[in-house]
Amino acid sequence: MTEEEMRKRLAMLKVEHRDLDIAIAALVETGGPDQLQVARLKKRKLSLRDQMAIIEDYLTPDIIA
Known part of the structure; x- marks a missing residue:
């Protein structure tokens, strides 16, 4: 995957x-009774956040100070 594709x-x-x-x-x-749906959406959101963090870490160069 190229850097542009990752972005x-x-x-x-x-x-x-x-x-x-x-x-x-x-x-x-x-206030719907569908708490299971809310939990599933939250789990998906956390998964997306993890994927974003992986890509951001790859795109951010390591700078040695």
Whole structure:
């Protein structure tokens, strides 16, 4: 995967992460009984965050001070 592809993937992950945040907030606001769905969305959101961290670590050069 090239650096440009990684940057595009990172941008897509950030959008999906933001969308999940909005979806979770909407479910919580409605007070629906579907806590299982909220838990699944939160788990997916954490997975996205982990993937973003891996890509960001790869894209950020190590600087020795």
